[in-house]
Amino acid sequence: MDSSFKWLTDELIEKEDINDKIEDGIKKLMGFAPAGAMTLLHDKMDISSVPENDSLGMVMQYIIKSLTGQVAAYLEFYEFMEDGALMGVPDYVPAEIVEGKTTVMPNAFGDFGEGLLNVSKLKIGKVTLSRLACVDGEYCMHISLADAQAPIKWEEAGWAPPAPQLPSLEMIFDYPAEEFIQKVMSQHYIISYGDNRALLENLCAILEIKVI
Numbered sequence: 001m002d003s004s005f006k007w008l009t010d011e012l013i014e015k016e017d018i019n020d021k022i023e024d025g026i027k028k029l030m031g032f033a034p035a036g037a038m039t040l041l042h043d044k045m046d047i048s049s050v051p052e053n054d055s056l057g058m059v060m061q062y063i064i065k066s067l068t069g070q071v072a073a074y075l076e077f078y079e080f081m082e083d084g085a086l087m088g089v090p091d092y093v094p095a096e097i098v099e100g101k102t103t104v105m106p107n108a109f110g111d112f113g114e115g116l117l118n119v120s121k122l123k124i125g126k127v128t129l130s131r132l133a134c135v136d137g138e139y140c141m142h143i144s145l146a147d148a149q150a151p152i153k154w155e156e157a158g159w160a161p162p163a164p165q166l167p168s169l170e171m172i173f174d175y176p177a178e179e180f181i182q183k184v185m186s187q188h189y190i191i192s193y194g195d196n197r198a199l200l201e202n203l204c205a206i207l208e209i210k211v212i
Contacts, residue, residue, distance in 0.1 A: 043094055043095045043096075043102075048061045048062070048065060048071065048072055048073075048094075050074045050188060051091065052188075054074075054186070054188050056131075056132045056133060056134065056186070057074060057131075057132075057186065057188045057190065059132055060072075060130060060131060060132040060190045061074065061190050063130075063132070063200070064130065064190050064192045064196070067196065067199045067200065067203065068192050068194075068196055068199065070096070070192045070193065071094045071096040071097065072190050072191075072192060073089075073093055073094050073096070073097050073190070073191055074089070074188045074189065074190050074191070075087035075088060075089055075168075075169065075188075075189060075191055076088060076089060076090070076187050076188055076189075077184070077187055077189075078154070078156070078168070079154075080177050080181055081170075081177060082176070082177060083172055083173060083176065083177055084146065084170060084171045084172040084173050084177055085170075085171045085173075085177060085180070086151055086152075086154065086168060086169075086170055086171075087168060087169055087170075087171055087189070087191075088151070088156075088166045088167055088168025088169070089118075089166060089167050089168070090156060090166055091117070091118065092118040092167075093118055093120055093122060095120075097122055097123050098120040098121065098122060098123070098167075099120075099121045099122060099123045099124070100120075100121065101120075102118065102120050103118070103119050103120045103121075104116045104117060104118050104119065104120075105117055105119050105164060117159075117164055118167060119164045119165055119166065119167065120167050121150070121167070122148070122167050122168065122169050123148075123193065124148050124149055124150055124169065125147075125148055125194075126145065126146075126147060126148070126193065126194055127145075127146055127148045127169075127171070127191045127192065127193055127194075128143065128144070128146075128191070128192045128194065128195060128196040128197060128200070129142075129143070129144045129145075129146055129171065129189045129190075129191060130142065130143050130144075130189065130190050130191075130192070130200055131184075131185040131186050131188070131189045131190065132185075132209075133185035133186065135185075138210065139207075139210070140185075140209060140210040140211070140212050141200065141204050141209050141210070141212070142183050142184070142189075142212050143200050143201065143212075144173065144180060145173075145174070145195055145197060146171035146172060146173055147171070147172040147173075147174075148169040148170070148171055148172075148191075149169065149170045149171075149172060150169075150170070151168045151169060151170045152170065153165065154168070183212050
């Protein structure tokens with residue numbers, strides 16, 4: 001690991017606001033969906049969280065939070081279109097990126113017990129999508145600007161009816177989506193509002209992380 005990048009990861013480990021990494025543990029051990037707990041971690045304790053043991057997503061959140069002061073929420077890809085992508089989350093979003101009040105509803109997914117599901121509408125506007133990755137032993141970062149718009153009505157299979165409208169945004173690129181797809185590093189990307197490409201590119205130059 002590059003010494004400058006090791007400094008960053010060591011700094012992350014020392015912080016009290018280490019991001020929560022959740023897959024199905026809370027559902028299996030406690031019998032309810034983790035959305036409510038994850039929302040409270042963000043909004044009451046200022047602790048960011050990303051699911052499915054996404055270690056580099058966690059580091060990317062810390063980078064965004066440190067550079068911009070924003071909450072550094074994550075979104076997942078659900079569909080790619082000709083000029084963009086539908087991105088959303090199947091569990092929770094922090095209040096900072098919600099348009100208006102946070103909205104929850106009871107629901108169940110698959111074989112897991114019922115819990116509170118965050119179904120809030122997200123803020124629109126210019127966003128920076130970013131993702132840290134490791135390819136062939138070297139760190140790289142995918143950075144892109146998008147116009148976040150209100151999504152079309154859609155639903156994810158598996159939720160108990162009535163299926164929820166999950167928190168989501170339609171990301172519109174100013175270039176063909178295929179160019180973005182060829183560089184995708186993960187299902188999770190960290191979003192920040194505004195054009196933060198220069199901040200990220202300067203950090204990558206200092207830490208010798210390749211920008212793609």
